Amino acid sequence: MDELQTILTEAFGDSSDSEGEEEEQLLHAYSAENQVNGKALTGQSSHSCFLIVVAAEGWFAESSSNQAMRFGDLPGWAVELSRSIHEVILFGSYAAELENCEKGKEACIFPQDLLWREPLFDQLIANKYQPGEGICPHVDLMRFEDGIAIVSLESSCVMHFSRVENETCSAQDPPHKTPVLLTPGCLILMWGEARYLWKHEINRKPGFQIWEGQEIDQKKRISVTLRKLGRTD
Ligand SMILES: O=C(O)CCC(=O)C(=O)O
Numbered sequence: 001m002d003e004l005q006t007i008l009t010e011a012f013g014d015s016s017d018s019e020g021e022e023e024e025q026l027l028h029a030y031s032a033e034n035q036v037n038g039k040a041l042t043g044q045s046s047h048s049c050f051l052i053v054v055a056a057e058g059w060f061a062e063s064s065s066n067q068a069m070r071f072g073d074l075p076g077w078a079v080e081l082s083r084s085i086h087e088v089i090l091f092g093s094y095a096a097e098l099e100n101c102e103k104g105k106e107a108c109i110f111p112q113d114l115l116w117r118e119p120l121f122d123q124l125i126a127n128k129y130q131p132g133e134g135i136c137p138h139v140d141l142m143r144f145e146d147g148i149a150i151v152s153l154e155s156s157c158v159m160h161f162s163r164v165e166n167e168t169c170s171a172q173d174p175p176h177k178t179p180v181l182l183t184p185g186c187l188i189l190m191w192g193e194a195r196y197l198w199k200h201e202i203n204r205k206p207g208f209q210i211w212e213g214q215e216i217d218q219k220k221r222i223s224v225t226l227r228k229l230g231r232t233d
């Protein structure tokens with residue numbers, strides 16, 4: 001097994017051993033609210049692999065650089081990452097189905113048509129945020145297809161989701177925001193309503209990163225977002 005595979009296996013587990021207990025512990029399907037189809041699948045503690053590969057790419061070597069993008073052929077590690085996300089979704093869907101079956105609910109972590117498209121992702125963006133820096137409320141550009149994955153690294157933070165139609169809210173009537181806790185190594189999957197009808201944001205200014213009544217200490221944070229460009233024909 002090559003080094004990259006070892007690193008990815010540490011982060012996501014060995015998908016070939018789908019009956020292993022390790023994998024069972026590996027994934028904790030997490031969803032903030034049922035109406036938000038953004039799910040986070042939390043891997044084991046080790047997410048240093050992505051930091052290693054991001055460093056190896058030489059991205060962020062300059063303190064002034066805080067964003068790197070790739071279109072089309074993704075670097076090998078991102079292809080591996082896409083594969084791991086695919087495996088995680090397959091396993092997570094199975095686990096969610098079992099759980100929801102008992103509750104008589106429908107389960108879908110990521111739609112099958114998106115999961116099996118080729119390639120799963122062909123655009124990558126890595127963002128580096130210093131403490132206090134975040135991202136304003138937005139819906140990702142329509143040039144990207146449905147089905148977006150974000151891997152959140154280093155600092156924990158809270159991502160807030162708010163309905164698009166809340167745009168007209170006044171200062172007296174601020175939009176309702178649904179918080180989702182992102183711990184290091186979290187995978188966020190945005191599709192359907194969560195991708196098109198909800199804005200997402202990370203406000204890391206003091207007073208906004210509250211989880212269970214506690215302000216989360218904000219450190220440097222890196223995220224890796226994977227998307228697929230829409231067809232132009
Ligand atoms: O940094 C993040 O987790 C979010 C990134 C994001 O929303 C974007 O690049 O569109």
Ligand SMILES: [Fe+2]
Pocket residue numbers: 138139140200
């Ligand atoms: Fe986004």
